[in-house]
Amino acid sequence: MFPYSTQSISNSDIKNVIKSLKSKFLTQGPIVEKFENSVAKFVNAKYSVATNSATSALHVACLSLGLGKGDILWTANNSFVSSATCALFCGANVDFVDIDFQNYNISISHLKKKLVEAKRKNKLPKIIVPINFSGTAYDQSELYKLKKKYKFFILEDSSHSLGSRYKDIKVGSCKYSDISVFSFHAVKTITTGEGGMATTNDKHLFQRMKLLRSHGISRDKKYLKKKNFGFWYYEKKLLGFNYRMTEMSAALGLSQMTRINKFISKRRRLAFRYNNLLDAKYFILPNKKDISNSTMHLYIIRMKKIFNLKKYNQIFKLLRKNKVGVNLHYLPISSLLNQSKDSFKKKLPNSYLYARSSFSIPLYYDLSFKDQSKIAKKINMIFKKNL
Ligand SMILES: *Cc1c(COP(=O)(O)O)cnc(C)c1O
Numbered sequence: 001m002f003p004y005s006t007q008s009i010s011n012s013d014i015k016n017v018i019k020s021l022k023s024k025f026l027t028q029g030p031i032v033e034k035f036e037n038s039v040a041k042f043v044n045a046k047y048s049v050a051t052n053s054a055t056s057a058l059h060v061a062c063l064s065l066g067l068g069k070g071d072i073l074w075t076a077n078n079s080f081v082s083s084a085t086c087a088l089f090c091g092a093n094v095d096f097v098d099i100d101f102q103n104y105n106i107s108i109s110h111l112k113k114k115l116v117e118a119k120r121k122n123k124l125p126k127i128i129v130p131i132n133f134s135g136t137a138y139d140q141s142e143l144y145k146l147k148k149k150y151k152f153f154i155l156e157d158s159s160h161s162l163g164s165r166y167k168d169i170k171v172g173s174c175k176y177s178d179i180s181v182f183s184f185h186a187v188k189t190i191t192t193g194e195g196g197m198a199t200t201n202d203k204h205l206f207q208r209m210k211l212l213r214s215h216g217i218s219r220d221k222k223y224l225k226k227k228n229f230g231f232w233y234y235e236k237k238l239l240g241f242n243y244r245m246t247e248m249s250a251a252l253g254l255s256q257m258t259r260i261n262k263f264i265s266k267r268r269r270l271a272f273r274y275n276n277l278l279d280a281k282y283f284i285l286p287n288k289k290d291i292s293n294s295t296m297h298l299y300i301i302r303m304k305k306i307f308n309l310k311k312y313n314q315i316f317k318l319l320r321k322n323k324v325g326v327n328l329h330y331l332p333i334s335s336l337l338n339q340s341k342d343s344f345k346k347k348l349p350n351s352y353l354y355a356r357s358s359f360s361i362p363l364y365y366d367l368s369f370k371d372q373s374k375i376a377k378k379i380n381m382i383f384k385k386n387l
Contacts, residue, residue: 020251043172045199047206054183054196058086064208105138135294137166159183160297216240277376
């Protein structure tokens with residue numbers, strides 16, 4: 001089976017991880033800091049905080065923005081559950097915005113309508129979590145204008161997008177957001193096994209996230225109430241967690257960072273090739289301009305005709321039977337959380353239609369052009385026969 005995505009591990013990655021195992025630290029230490037600096041420099045953000053997953057980075061990001069009981073977080077309805085569950089972790093509520101059908105990102109037009117209504121009802125969100133989905137940036141400057149008008153925070157879920165561009169900036173630079181979060185899960189642009197990172201330009205948010213990552217405990221004299229005890233002294237400033245990254249993970253991440261541009265350019269080349277190989281009669285394919293700015297974390301084909309669940313299932317199964325390891329990214333989050341499903345289906349039609357008509361097809365660094373051509377041929381054949 002050709003998977004929709006997978007990691008690429010080199011001999012130097014393996015050497016670097018072994019080296020970290022022989023070093024003085026295994027838990028968070030100097031390599032974690034080096035990795036943080038490397039990512040911050042790469043995306044052009046002032047500060048970065050490495051964690052053991054993007055999910056935990058989203059959690060500490062929400063807490064550092066002050067999200068709590070009685071607050072509301074909004075996210076786009078097409079994402080991994082963590083973009084929404086981070087609100088529930090903090091005791092806040094979550095609501096959803098539909099996606100647009102251009103690039104499957106948060107729909108700014110739906111968002112505008114929803115904000116007008118929320119303002120009237122005095123129920124504006126404290127945080128909005130847009131996703132830089134599949135590697136393509138959402139309309140960052142438009143969302144930023146709305147942030148200024150309605151005074152919410154922007155916490156970007158950039159799990160797919162380490163290395164993506166929005167106009168002339170990198171995703172994660174936080175020019176138009178408060179915090180941006182990356183994932184280093186095995187299928188993402190680079191991997192640390194499990195891991196995540198939050199970037200920000202706000203020193204206060206940076207310090208809070210760092211505290212929350214490690215039990216809320218500080219030994220830094222600058223922040224202690226009682227200054228003149230010995231080195232053994234520390235204070236618990238916040239209710240924190242153990243969300244630290246290990247040195248082994250950071251060593252892998254740092255090693256992968258040396259190849260990130262290669263990873264991305266191969267993914268883009270594969271994407272352009274698919275655009276030529278696949279029969280555009282049947283599908284909506286990623287557009288060229290998006291590809292050239294994207295990490296191409298996912299290559300998504302969307303059927304032009306929308307069928308019932310049975311048909312979607314049938315095609316999904318056939319593709320898998322033919323070793324094309326397709327996947328759906330994602331089921332509408334609103335359908336997964338414990339909420340009344342039908343009301344969302346009507347309110348967020350695009351996200352539900354998307355889930356009935358889209359497939360992520362194999363795209364990863366080590367995929368050969370020859371295998372890719374085989375995969376494309378299979379896909380064309382299956383759609384030709386079954387539509
Ligand atoms: C992978 C992913 C996450 C979760 O990342 P973890 O590092 O596995 O916690 C969150 N959001 C999106 C959009 C993702 O793709």
